[in-house]
Amino acid sequence: MPDDLTLPPRPDFFPAPGGALPQHWSKCFGCGDDQPAGMAMTFTAGEGLEVSGRLTVAQRYQGGPGVIHGGILSVAFDEVQGMACMVLGGPVVTGHLEIDFARPIPLGSVLEFRARIDGMVRRKVYTSAEARIVEGPTAGDTVVATSRGLFLTIKPEHFAPMADFVDGVPVSPFGTSSL
Numbered sequence: 001m002p003d004d005l006t007l008p009p010r011p012d013f014f015p016a017p018g019g020a021l022p023q024h025w026s027k028c029f030g031c032g033d034d035q036p037a038g039m040a041m042t043f044t045a046g047e048g049l050e051v052s053g054r055l056t057v058a059q060r061y062q063g064g065p066g067v068i069h070g071g072i073l074s075v076a077f078d079e080v081q082g083m084a085c086m087v088l089g090g091p092v093v094t095g096h097l098e099i100d101f102a103r104p105i106p107l108g109s110v111l112e113f114r115a116r117i118d119g120m121v122r123r124k125v126y127t128s129a130e131a132r133i134v135e136g137p138t139a140g141d142t143v144v145a146t147s148r149g150l151f152l153t154i155k156p157e158h159f160a161p162m163a164d165f166v167d168g169v170p171v172s173p174f175g176t177s178s179l
């Protein structure tokens with residue numbers, strides 16, 4: 001990470017700690033409620049610049065025998081670290097994401113993710129997160145995976161060339177969340 005990073009303030013529009021964060025896009029595979037095949041993650045504001053997210057590891061997320069697929073875990077980190085950027089009040093996209101898979105995660109577990117902005121410079125937003133199993137046979141305080149991600153702030157027009165590819169009519173377009 002660069003050493004000239006700054007931290008954004010926690011804005012007034014952000015929910016109080018424990019308050020629910022809205023989905024950023026109703027068709028999102030990670031959090032959208034208009035995406036039947038999706039992961040239906042939910043998010044809450046934490047203290048300071050932290051947000052938390054929850055994922056129930058469905059049977060269909062299986063990678064190795066009985067355990068979560070690494071790509072699914074990566075989606076979850078992408079999502080929660082992107083949601084940590086919601087404090088900025090505008091859209092971001094992922095530029096780089098790296099995951100450390102520390103422990104196997106059994107199907108049926110409930111994962112809790114904690115993510116935050118570590119710093120910003122220009123349009124670059126450096127984030128990190130970790131995951132713990134909070135329900136399931138191996139639940140505990142052990143960190144089962146960690147992630148670092150670089151997000152880039154973008155203008156809403158970024159998605160304009162893709163408008164024709166959206167399936168159906170979104171109820172919560174990206175960048176117009178109900179925060």
Ligand SMILES: CCCCCCCCCCCCCCCC(=O)SCCNC(=O)CCNC(=O)[C@H](O)C(C)(C)COP(=O)(O)OP(=O)(O)OC[C@H]1O[C@@H](n2cnc3c(N)ncnc32)[C@H](O)[C@@H]1OP(=O)(O)O
Pocket residue numbers: 024078079080082083085086089090091092093094095096121122123124150152154174175176177179
């Ligand atoms: C009230 C309103 C509420 C709104 C509420 C919003 C809530 C928000 C929640 C979102 C939650 C989403 C969670 C899922 C998020 C996805 O999954 S997004 C989908 C996956 N990502 C993509 O599709 C992005 C595809 N890539 C791109 O479009 C372009 O490469 C990017 C990322 C926009 C960058 O292109 P660009 O804008 O032309 O940027 P560029 O000028 O090249 O680079 C800018 C800086 O970034 C650096 N950079 C760019 N790419 C990289 C990279 N990959 N690695 C390292 N450095 C990089 C450059 O070196 C440069 O650095 P500096 O010169 O400033 O030091």
